[in-house]
Structures are given as C-alpha cells and as structure tokens.
Amino acid sequence: MITTRIIGTGSALPVHTLTNDDLSKFLDTSDEWIRTRTGICTRQLAGDGESTVTLAVEAGKKALLNSGVSPEEIQMVLVATCSSENYFPSVGCRVQEALGLTHASAMDLSAACSGFLFALHTAHAYIVSGYCRTVLVIGAETLSRTIDWSDRSTCVLFGDGAGACVVRGEETGLIQILQHSDGTKGDVLMANTRRTATPVSSEREGMPLSMDGQAVFRFAVKTVPECIQELMAKTDRSLEEVDHVVLHQANSRIIESVAKRLHMPLEKFAINLDRHGNTSAASIPLLLDEMNREGRLKKGDLVLLSGFGAGLTWGAALLEW
Numbered sequence: 001m002i003t004t005r006i007i008g009t010g011s012a013l014p015v016h017t018l019t020n021d022d023l024s025k026f027l028d029t030s031d032e033w034i035r036t037r038t039g040i041c042t043r044q045l046a047g048d049g050e051s052t053v054t055l056a057v058e059a060g061k062k063a064l065l066n067s068g069v070s071p072e073e074i075q076m077v078l079v080a081t082c083s084s085e086n087y088f089p090s091v092g093c094r095v096q097e098a099l100g101l102t103h104a105s106a107m108d109l110s111a112a113c114s115g116f117l118f119a120l121h122t123a124h125a126y127i128v129s130g131y132c133r134t135v136l137v138i139g140a141e142t143l144s145r146t147i148d149w150s151d152r153s154t155c156v157l158f159g160d161g162a163g164a165c166v167v168r169g170e171e172t173g174l175i176q177i178l179q180h181s182d183g184t185k186g187d188v189l190m191a192n193t194r195r196t197a198t199p200v201s202s203e204r205e206g207m208p209l210s211m212d213g214q215a216v217f218r219f220a221v222k223t224v225p226e227c228i229q230e231l232m233a234k235t236d237r238s239l240e241e242v243d244h245v246v247l248h249q250a251n252s253r254i255i256e257s258v259a260k261r262l263h264m265p266l267e268k269f270a271i272n273l274d275r276h277g278n279t280s281a282a283s284i285p286l287l288l289d290e291m292n293r294e295g296r297l298k299k300g301d302l303v304l305l306s307g308f309g310a311g312l313t314w315g316a317a318l319l320e321w
C-alpha cells in the first residue's frame, strides 16, 4: 500500500521582526495584554521586496534541498495561500518557474489557516491515485497586507512566512487525514479582495480582515478536539502513542485548551507562535520545519497535525515521521 511521506522540509521568514512593544507605539495595546491573551511576543512582517511568492520560493527551495530530490522529480506544486499578490498567475506557477520544476504542474488552494492540511490531503489523493509520486506542498502568507493596522483586535495576531514539505509516495507516512468545512459560519472571519467597477456594477471596495475573535476561539476549542477524536477513531493508534502534536498556531490558550480536553500533556504540543504569531496556512509546515531541523522529529515518531480557520474550515492528520 502506497501512502504519502514527508521527506523534506523548509521554511522562510521575512527579515523584519515586530515586537509587542513596537506595536504599542502606534496602537492602544501592551506587551502584557498580547502575551497573556495570545502567547505572541514577536512576529515577522514582509518588507519591500518580500512577498507571498518570494517566501514560498525560499521555503520550497530549502525543502527540496532537505529532501535530496532533484527539481525534475517534482510532479506537482501545491501552494496553500489566502494572500497571493495576484489573482493569476498562481503562486504555485511562480514557484515552478523560480525553482525550475520543469516536470511539475502547479496550482494554489484557498482554505485559510487549514490550507496546508487541505493541500497535504490533495497531494495525498494525487499520490495514492498514481497520478504523481513526488509533490511540493507549500503554505505561504503575507496576511500583514490584508490587515487593518488600526484594529488592535486583529493586527497584533498575524505574522508572515512560509513553510514547505516535499512529499512522496512510500510505504509508510500518512496514516489518516480528515478535512471539513462549514460555510454557514463564513462571516466570523473574512477579508475581501478588491474589485473594480464594470459598466453594469459599481465598485465594491475591498475590506481588510475582520474577525469575531471569541466566536473563532469557541469554534477552535470545541471542533479541534472533536476532529482529532474522529481522526484517531479511524486508526488503530491511541492518543497516548502520539509523540508530537502540531496545531495551527493561533493562540496559546487554544493550544492549552485542546491539550486539556484531550487529556494530553502540554509538553507534547509544539509551539512557535510566541516568535512568529499566526502565519495562517504557513504555521504548520513552518513549525514542522523548525522541529525537523532541531532534530526533534525521529524516524517512526507519531505526529498529529490539526488546522482550523476561516471558511470555516478544519482538519487533522496522523502520520509516522
């Protein structure tokens, strides 16, 4: 039986780091409020010359190097993003060009903060169907450019970045993966794209990111544990056997609540949101890459992933490293 194995990781972060104290210079906020309510201390923001594309390219390049796979072996590039600079060409096509992935097709996928999990699932479907053997899966965002920088309830939360995994069809790896959506709750977290006027319709202004934070919080702490239980019930493994839990990095209080509801030790939950904030689709692959490079992921380790976000969307995956 062929499944999907992560064989290389990479990540990229913008050069500029903004601390909570930097934010309190132009916002009515404080390091104390942000730290205690979110767990975030610093985040990186894309500056001039940096974009969703440049971050995706850098992360993809590093993942390719880490995997030892040659550019010609990549048969598909899948980029999860909700902050592409262009409607088209896709970020995936830009990555394909920049990395010389001459045998790959490329496309983007939009599922907000669950985007990486949805992209991993899509890659898995292509791999098990036999259409592809090796896929480059990337999560890349510059949400800082969709944010209202005078709205203290959202702008302190997000950071920019990209994470990437080279995945390949092998005998061990992904054990189970799930994805879900509930479009009826779309209004709790949204950002509009800018549209132009036409001869028959007036201009519709783009709106920056808006969020009902408490509604998203309640959704996450209820849905993520339920989704993980649903996932585990489809496997012959137990939560006690899981070595690492890699949740979407939105809020340390969400992570603590999920650990408590699942009766799992908090030490198993990896965290980097204190340094990078919420990087949306990039958060899971960015964290996986940090853990991989630090040697924290040993061959055979059982890793649980879960993402949640706008849409609403959510999902979970269990894999053997």
Ligand code: UT7
Binding pocket: 028, 029, 030, 033, 034, 037, 038, 113, 152, 153, 154, 156, 189, 212, 213, 214, 216, 217, 220, 250, 251, 278, 280, 308, 309, 310
């Ligand atoms: O990627 C997935 C998407 N997002 C999430 O997962 C976010 C989920 N939600 C959250 O993480 C939390 O709801 C937030 C961190 C966004 C907010 O925390 P909260 O504990 O739910 O705060 P709140 O919205 O209830 O606001 C409490 C108070 C309010 O003041 P009043 O009305 O009590 O006077 C806010 O105006 O805190 C105020 N506030 C702030 N104060 C200082 C909101 N943002 C800030 C701020 N600094 N940055």
